[in-house]
Amino acid sequence: MPQSRKIIFSITILYTILILYFIFLAFGRLGTVEQMAGYTFIFVPDSFFKLPSISDLLHPTLMDFVDFGNLTAFIPFGILIPLLYRISFIRFITWFILCILAIETIQALTLLGSFDVNDAIQNSIGAAVGFGAYKLGFRTQNVWSLLATTGISVIVLLIGVWGFCGLVDKAFTQEEGPFAAINELKDSAGNTLTGTKRYSFEMGGQNVEPQYNVFSVEGKNRETYTYMLGSKEKLVFSLFYGIPDQTDNKGSISVFVDGHEVFSSSEKYQLREPEMFEIPIESVSELTITVEGNEKLWDVGYRKMKYFWN
Incomplete structure (x- = not known):
């Protein structure tokens, strides 16, 4: 060698x-x-x-x-x-x-x-x-x-x-596409405008100005919103939530995807300030949101994951 x-x-x-x-x-x-x-x-x-x-x-x-x-x-x-x-x-x-x-x-x-x-x-x-x-x-x-x-x-x-x-x-x-507000979809009754009208409120000493929607019980103890999404896939679902100032610190929320709970929270686990929840969802046909007490949700919606050529 x-x-x-x-x-x-x-x-x-x-x-x-x-x-x-x-x-x-x-x-x-x-x-x-x-x-x-x-x-x-x-x-x-x-x-x-x-x-x-x-x-x-x-x-x-x-x-x-x-x-x-x-x-x-x-x-x-x-x-x-x-x-x-x-x-x-x-x-x-x-x-x-x-x-x-x-x-x-x-x-x-x-x-x-x-x-x-x-x-x-x-x-x-x-x-x-x-x-x-x-x-x-x-x-x-x-x-x-x-x-x-x-x-x-x-x-x-x-x-x-x-x-x-x-x-x-x-x-x-895949990257996140533009935000789609949940109230732009049809609910289980076929209506496109559900949830309460947008309005501002105080939370954590700051003024909250929702951009798309607000969900609350509106004088009831409990309210449930159900949406049929038509078998959408690859979504990033998000919402803001909290209990406003100058109200009793009592309330809860829960989110279900096709009957399976993906998120829940109550006054026991919340600060008196705006909080955000976000979760990727592989596929969803039915989305259900339940609100109780003085809890408020706002700017509820999703972004669809897309390839750059879509």
Whole structure:
């Protein structure tokens, strides 16, 4: 074995040991084994295109470093392996994916982590970037030119992958649409205007000016509002609530989605100031709101989750 190949082989072995250490032993993994309730296998990819943005890197979190590390830490394999063996990209990436899947499986079975297909995809993208940089950089015999070209190729390919992943993530990430007030819908009787008229009131020493609607008992002890939403999906439901000043501190509210209670509150758990409740709802056909006592709800409505092209 030529001297240069021995050096590359030694670097590959040492780097592999380092990566395996971080995968199986780093971050206190051994100390968390006893806390694991069971094996974790994530087979459906959902966030492998979610790489940290430039704004994220200005104030990075631990997960930003993990996501970026999942990509960049495996770039060297795309350079070192082709230097050791003449191999096509298809063969290289196939073997690499099989090895990563095996490592992820061992991680899960030993309770030193989880099998996460998102990590495997990010690792494979990093290895592919390295292989591309090798193909672009190793076309000269001059060592300094070789290193410079390979380094620049890594940076250019990383930026390209970063931008592509950002576009794909945006294309497949839903965002909140415009607010739709609940009183714009029809109630169970087919009426479109329910709830009391909008009016201002004092709460917590501040003046509250509802923008869309107000719900209260209006002289009764209890009032129930029921809406048929027609099987709407992917909503973020929200409302403001509280008990106004200069009234008895007595009242409660509850919200039901298709017969299942998703929120309830009473004077025991409230401050005498405006509070907000918000919850994502996968699907809803019937929405029921119950108000008791001096409780008031206002600006009740939802935002539908949409893709940017909708």
